[in-house]
Every structure is written in structure tokens, then in C-alpha cells.
Amino acid sequence: MPTATTQSWSTKILSSEKELIGRCLLTLILSQCLTLAFLFHSENTSTKVILLTLAVSTVFCSYLLYPGKYFDHRSKSTINLIWTGLLAIGFVVLTFANNIQINFSQIIRLTFAVIIFSLLLSCLTRFINRLSNFSSAYSRAPILVFLMITTLTTAPIWASTWIEDSNHSPGFVIAISPLSYLSTMFDYDYLRSQWFYTHTPYGTLRYHYPHWVSYLIVYLGISVLLLIAEKQLKFTAQKNSRHK
Amino acid sequence: MQRFFPILLTVFSLLASSPAMTSKNEISMDPILKKKAQRAIDRGLHFLREHQEEDGSWSKSAGITALALRAYLESHRGYNESDGAFITKPLEFILYHINRDGSIGESNQNKNYNTAVSITALQATGNKKYEATILNGQKFLKGLQIDEQEGYDREHKYYGGIGYGGDERPDLSNQYMALEALKATALDKKDPVWEKALIFVSRSQNRSESNDQEFAGNDGGFTYMPGYSPHGDAQSYGAMTHAGLISLLYAGVDKNDPRVQSAYNWIRSKYTLENNPGAKGKQGLFYYYNAFAKSMSAYGEKDFTDSKGNKHNWRNELTEKLLSLQDKDGSWVNKESRRWWEGDPNLVTAWCAIALNLVIKD
Numbered sequence: 001m002p003t004a005t006t007q008s009w010s011t012k013i014l015s016s017e018k019e020l021i022g023r024c025l026l027t028l029i030l031s032q033c034l035t036l037a038f039l040f041h042s043e044n045t046s047t048k049v050i051l052l053t054l055a056v057s058t059v060f061c062s063y064l065l066y067p068g069k070y071f072d073h074r075s076k077s078t079i080n081l082i083w084t085g086l087l088a089i090g091f092v093v094l095t096f097a098n099n100i101q102i103n104f105s106q107i108i109r110l111t112f113a114v115i116i117f118s119l120l121l122s123c124l125t126r127f128i129n130r131l132s133n134f135s136s137a138y139s140r141a142p143i144l145v146f147l148m149i150t151t152l153t154t155a156p157i158w159a160s161t162w163i164e165d166s167n168h169s170p171g172f173v174i175a176i177s178p179l180s181y182l183s184t185m186f187d188y189d190y191l192r193s194q195w196f197y198t199h200t201p202y203g204t205l206r207y208h209y210p211h212w213v214s215y216l217i218v219y220l221g222i223s224v225l226l227l228i229a230e231k232q233l234k235f236t237a238q239k240n241s242r243h244k
Numbered sequence: 245m246q247r248f249f250p251i252l253l254t255v256f257s258l259l260a261s262s263p264a265m266t267s268k269n270e271i272s273m274d275p276i277l278k279k280k281a282q283r284a285i286d287r288g289l290h291f292l293r294e295h296q297e298e299d300g301s302w303s304k305s306a307g308i309t310a311l312a313l314r315a316y317l318e319s320h321r322g323y324n325e326s327d328g329a330f331i332t333k334p335l336e337f338i339l340y341h342i343n344r345d346g347s348i349g350e351s352n353q354n355k356n357y358n359t360a361v362s363i364t365a366l367q368a369t370g371n372k373k374y375e376a377t378i379l380n381g382q383k384f385l386k387g388l389q390i391d392e393q394e395g396y397d398r399e400h401k402y403y404g405g406i407g408y409g410g411d412e413r414p415d416l417s418n419q420y421m422a423l424e425a426l427k428a429t430a431l432d433k434k435d436p437v438w439e440k441a442l443i444f445v446s447r448s449q450n451r452s453e454s455n456d457q458e459f460a461g462n463d464g465g466f467t468y469m470p471g472y473s474p475h476g477d478a479q480s481y482g483a484m485t486h487a488g489l490i491s492l493l494y495a496g497v498d499k500n501d502p503r504v505q506s507a508y509n510w511i512r513s514k515y516t517l518e519n520n521p522g523a524k525g526k527q528g529l530f531y532y533y534n535a536f537a538k539s540m541s542a543y544g545e546k547d548f549t550d551s552k553g554n555k556h557n558w559r560n561e562l563t564e565k566l567l568s569l570q571d572k573d574g575s576w577v578n579k580e581s582r583r584w585w586e587g588d589p590n591l592v593t594a595w596c597a598i599a600l601n602l603v604i605k606d
Contacts, residue, residue: 046394046413167582187352194413198472204583208351 020079023065024086028094030065031057035098042195047100048188054098055114055182056153058091062114063121063142080122084115106186109212113185116219117178121145123226130233153178156191160200170207181219184212272546273559273604281563281600282320287574288597289316293330295590300333302590306341306349307358309334310365312590315597317368320604325369335369338362339377345387346380347409355409356388356418360425367429378429385422386437390414390444401457401470404444415469416448417531420487424538427494438495444470445491450480451506464506465514465522474527481522485510486535493542508543513551517565526580530592537562537599559603566596 034057035050042049067083088111095107128141151158159173174180174191183190189209190196197203210218273281292312296302301309313334316323325331341350341358349358363381366374388409390402397403405414406422423441431437446454447470450461459471465480466488467473475481489507497504514521520532540548540558547557570576571589576596578586585591 167587189353189408192353192408192413194472197413198474201583204474204585206585206588208353 020067020082020086023067024083024090027058027061027065027087028090030061032094032097034061046193047102048186048190049193050098051095051100051102051110051186052179052183052188052190054091054094054100055110055185056179058087058094058114059117059121059178059182062087062118063146066118066122084119087118088115102186110182110185113182113212113216113219116216116223117181120219120223120226121149123223123230124148127226127230127233130230130237149178152176156180156196156200156202160202163205164201170202170205174202174207175210180209181215184209184215273557273563277560277563278604280567281604284563284567284570284574285315285319285597285600285604286321287570288576288593288600289319289321289574291574291593292316292590292597296330296334299337300329300335301337302334302594303588304350305358306338307354307361308585308588308591308594309337310348310358310361311594311598313338314361314365314368315594315601317365318598318601320601325371335366338365342377342380346384348377348381353408356385356406357408357421359384359409360421364425364428382426382429382431385426386431386435388422389437389440391440398443401447402444404440404442405469406441406444413469414444416445416466416484416487416491417468419444419448420491420535423491423494433496441491442495442497445488445495446503448484449488449503449507450478451503454503463510465510466507473522475523479522480510481528482511482514482516482520483523483528483532483535485514485522486532486539489539490535490542493539499543509551511539512548515548515550515556517561526578527583528586529578529581530576530586530595531584533562533566534595534599537602541602541605563600563603566600570596 031054035053038053038057039050067079091111091114092107095110100107125139125141125145128144129139132141155173155177156170156179162168163170163173179190191200191202191207292302292315296312297304302312303309313331316331323331325335338348341362342348347355347359348362349355359381363378363385366378366381385406388406390396390400390405390407402414405416406419407414408418419441423438426435426437445466447457447460448468449455449466450463452460452462455470457470459478461478461480463480466484467478467480468484471478473479473481473484485507489504489511492501492504492507493499517533517536519526520528523529523532536558540562546559547555549555566576574593575589576592577589578592581587
């Protein structure tokens with residue numbers, strides 16, 4: 001006989017299934033649509049451009065449609081695991097559906113990178129929520145996270161004039177961009193792709209991307225740190241409220 | 245005697261103005277300048293030797309190492325592997341960076357460039373033990389060419405082009421580097437890579453008679469890639485026009501072909517060594533000098549007349565220019581623009597030494 005607790009837990013998981021699968025499918029469909037829309041306006045339709053666009057779109061859509069807040073804390077980790085698994089499988093399926101012919105190990109690496117990046121965004125949102133005590137119903141954290149990530153992603157674009165005019169190495173600006181993080185997973189030198197070569201000076205300068213392993217460690221490390229910091233803040237807040 | 249004097253004078257003046265006499269007077273490089281060029285090369289090579297890393301490389305780059313090595317191997321000193329570690333260690337560095345796919349390089353960037361200059365340097369050693377590496381490098385470079393395998397048909401503007409190797413976006417600069425390497429390593433002239441390459445090369449030329457793209461202008465010069473120049477629109481510029489001329493000649497196009505003649509006429513009309521004509525500021529200046537020496541050497545005319553009717557001994561003029569730009573320590577560097585890595589004295593010194601090696605070679 002299952003206990004009342006396990007019964008409610010499994011019931012919640014089952015009732016969440018539809019929501020989860022629906023959101024995951026929507027994420028993948030939206031990612032595919034965004035990729036197609038981008039490619040429609042792009043001259044360069046190389047497999048690596050398609051893959052990078054797909055990865056960025058998937059991270060973006062999975063963040064928008066992340067189902068976390070719909071579930072209570074007890075089932076959250078399980079939901080996260082299922083969501084991550086579905087997303088990973090879906091992403092691999094999408095790459096094959098787009099007939100992207102690259103090394104399978106690179107696809108696996110990129111899938112890991114997409115999942116870890118999504119995890120980082122989720123941890124960052126939770127941390128900002130905790131730090132600023134935003135109301136969970138009307139939290140501004142996703143907007144802040146979105147702005148932060150967009151700023152970092154586009155750093156090689158908005159910092160390009162400064163990089164060219166100064167004698168600074170472009171290494172830091174390139175390293176902080178999540179585009180570099182995703183590109184290194186499949187050895188793609190995106191800064192020498194047509195658009196970046198035409199609109200930024202990096203293609204003509206000397207630079208190096210960080211190694212993909214170090215990137216994964218850093219992204220995962222930041223996620224874990226944010227998670228620990230968020231728990232610590234929560235613990236402190238609870239302690240303070242008990243004292244009051 | 246007085247009757248014969250005007251006849252003798254006429255005969256003499258006719259002989260003096262004949263092509264044979266003209267070439268004898270003007271083709272050979274000024275011997276004093278030649279000596280100066282040799283000294284400049286020696287000083288450049290001395291600079292390179294002083295700036296060689298412990299592992300034998302220059303700037304920790306396989307590409308720059310290969311270029312510096314080539315500068316040594318092709319120099320008038322005739323350096324070779326028996327001369328010591330300063331030649332053998334860079335070779336080891338290059339060989340250490342051979343990848344499974346046949347490419348050579350320390351990273352996934354500039355795979356085409358690094359592989360091309362590396363196999364050219366290996367070929368310059370004349371050592372047969374590098375044959376397999378060179379063949380694998382050739383295979384890799386040929387594999388980078390955009391064609392049906394990547395899903396592009398002949399109508400696509402990228403068709404036949406070769407890019408950096410990290411993306412499918414080709415450009416004439418990378419194309420010329422690859423073709424130079426394939427030519428230097430004696431790739432079969434009947435290999436389809438040449439014919440496909442010519443399609444892309446023709447589409448990078450502003451010559452509507454041989455370029456089927458809408459943006460094609462008509463000045464005969466070359467642009468960076470079909471429809472794009474880093475110096476604005478699809479503008480022709482010096483470095484790429486020389487790269488285009490080299491590509492045409494290496495791909496087996498006859499010197500009298502209208503495409504070659506159009507490019508040559510562009511060079512004649514824009515001739516200058518003060519800057520890279522058509523480029524912004526001093527961008528790509530030393531790349532231009534390097535390509536200039538190669539294209540003039542490949543074209544095979546010892547002197548040429550610009551469109552204003554002025555005759556130029558390009559060897560003398562390029563030598564004088566490079567001598568004026570050499571630093572006291574023997575290096576060359578672009579002090580006004582670091583684009584295309586021209587802020588790295590190791591790279592620029594290697595380029596200039598290679599150019600001067602060609603200049604003094606008769």
C-alpha cells in the first residue's frame with residue numbers, strides 16, 4: 001500500500017505529464033520555427049549555422065517555457081529531470097531532422113551544453129528571485145536574466161568598435177559570449193562566418209576560444225554556486241523569520 | 245663616312261629601342277639594391293631567430309611558424325634541415341600539430357590557412373619523408389572546397405570556393421592560399437579542384453563578361469568574396485586583385501586570357517606601393533606586398549608600364565619600399581593597422597622575407 005505522501009507525489013507527476021510533454025513539444029516546435037525564420041533571412045545556410053541557431057533557439061524557448069513554477073517543491077527535482085531528459089532527446093531528434101551531418105560526439109557535447117546552459121538560466125533566475133525577494137507570481141527575474149544573457153551573447157557585436165580601436169585582445173569579450181560557449185562544442189568558428197566577418201572585426205584579428213571542457217566546467221560550476229547561494233539565502237531568510 | 249653616319253646612328257638607335265635591348269637594360273634588378281635586399285632578408289631572418297619560441301615555433305602558431313620556416317628555406321642562404329635546431333624544431337612543431345583529418349594547426353581556427361602554409365613549407369624542405377603529410381594536407385584542402393558534397397550546385401556563388409575551414413563561407417584570400425599550396429606541392433593539373441576553383445575566382449572578379457553574378461562591376465579587379473569587400477560594397481582592391489591574379493595563373497589560365505588581362509590592367513591602373521589600393525587606410529598593407537611579389541613573379545614580366553605610361557621595375561621599387569619600412573631590429577610590422585594579424589612582427593617579417601626572396605630570384 002502506498003503512503004499518502006507517495007500517492008500524492010506520483011499523482012502529481014502523472015498529472016504533470018501532459019503539461020511537461022506539451023511544453024517540451026512547444027519548445028522544440030518554436031525552436032525549429034525560429035531556426036527556419038532565421039535561415040530564411042540568412043545567406044549562409046551551412047550546417048554549422050543551422051546547428052548554432054537551433055541551439056540558441058532551444059535554450060531561449062526552453063527558458064521561456066520552463067515548467068518549474070507549476071510544480072511544488074517536492075516534485076521539482078523529478079520534474080526537472082524529466083524535463084531535461086525530454087529536452088535532450090528532443091534536441092538530438094531536431095538535429096537529425098534538420099539533416100545536420102556532423103560528428104555524433106559533437107552533437108552529444110552540444111546537447112549537454114544546451115542542457116547545462118538551461119540549468120544555469122534556471123539557477124540564475126532562482127537566485128535573483130531569492131536575492132531581490134521578488135514576488136513569485138510577478139517576478140521580474142526572468143526579464144533581468146533575459147537582459148543579462150542577451151547582453152553577454154551580443155558582447156562580440158556591441159564591443160567590436162572598442163576592440164578594434166583599442167589594442168586590447170578580443171579574448172575576454174569572445175569568451176563571455178554564450179555563442180562562443182555553444183560554438184566550441186562543435187568546433188565552429190562562428191566569428192568568421194559571413195555575418196560576423198562582415199559586421200565585426202574579429203575575423204581579421206587573432207583570438208582563441210576557450211576549450212569546450214573548461215566551458216562546460218565553468219557553466220556547471222556557476223550553476224552549482226548559484227544553487228548553493230540561493231539555498232543559503234533561503235536558509236538565512238528562514239532563520240531570520242524564526243528569530244522574529 | 246659622313247654619309248654613313250646618319251645610317252649608323254639610326255641602326256644604333258633602333259637596336260637600343262628593340263625589346264631585347266630594353267629588357268637587358270631594365271629587367272635585371274639594380275645590383276646595389278639586390279645586395280641591400282639580401283641584407284634586409286638576413287636582418288629579418290635574424291630577428292625571427294631571436295624571437296623563436298623554445299619549442300621552435302613563432303607566435304605559438306603553426307601558420308606563422310610555417311611562413312617563417314619558408315622564409316628561411318627559400319632565402320638566398322639556402323638554409324636546410326642540416327643547419328640546426330632553428331630549422332628542425334619548427335618542423336617538429338608543425339608535425340606535432342598534424343590532425344587526424346590531415347589538417348595542420350594548433351586549433352580549429354584557420355585550418356585552411358595553417359594547413360596550406362604548412363604543407364608549402366614542408367615541400368620547401370625537399371625532404372621526401374614529408375610526402376605522406378603533404379598528400380594528406382592536399383586531401384584536406386581539396387575537401388574544404390564547396391561543391392556538390394556540401395549541397396551547393398554550380399549556380400551558387402560559393403561554388404568552388406575555399407574558406408577558413410571552420411565554416412562553409414569561402415573567400416578569395418583563403419582560396420588563393422589553398423591554391424598556392426596545391427600548386428607548390430605539385431597537385432595534378434587535371435584535378436577537378438582547379439576547374440571548380442576557377443568558377444569561384446571568376447565570381448570574385450569585377451568583370452561582368454566572365455562573372456555571372458548581379459553585383460559584378462567592370463573594373464577587372466578582385467574583391468574578397470562574391471559581392472563583398474571589407475573596404476565597402478563589392479569594391480576591388482589591391483591585395484585581392486593580386487590574389488585573384490595568382491589564383492588564375494596557378495589554376496592554369498593563360499596569361500593572355502581576358503580575365504588575366506583585366507586583372508593586370510587593374511593593377512596597372514591602380515599601381516602604388518604607398519598603400520593597398522582600394523583598401524581603408526593601411527589595412528592589409530603587408531599582405532598586399534607579399535601578394536604583389538608573388539603575382540608579379542608568377543606573371544613573369546620583369547617590368548611593367550602603368551596606365552599613365554610610366555615604366556616600373558617592380559623588383560627595384562618593392563625592394564626600396566620594404567627597405568624603407570624595415571625597423572632597426574630587422575623586423576617589419578604594420579604600425580597603423582593590426583587587422584589580418586599585421587600587428588604581429590613575426591608574421592609580417594616572414595611575409596616580407598618571402599617577398600624579398602622572390603624579388604631577388606631571377
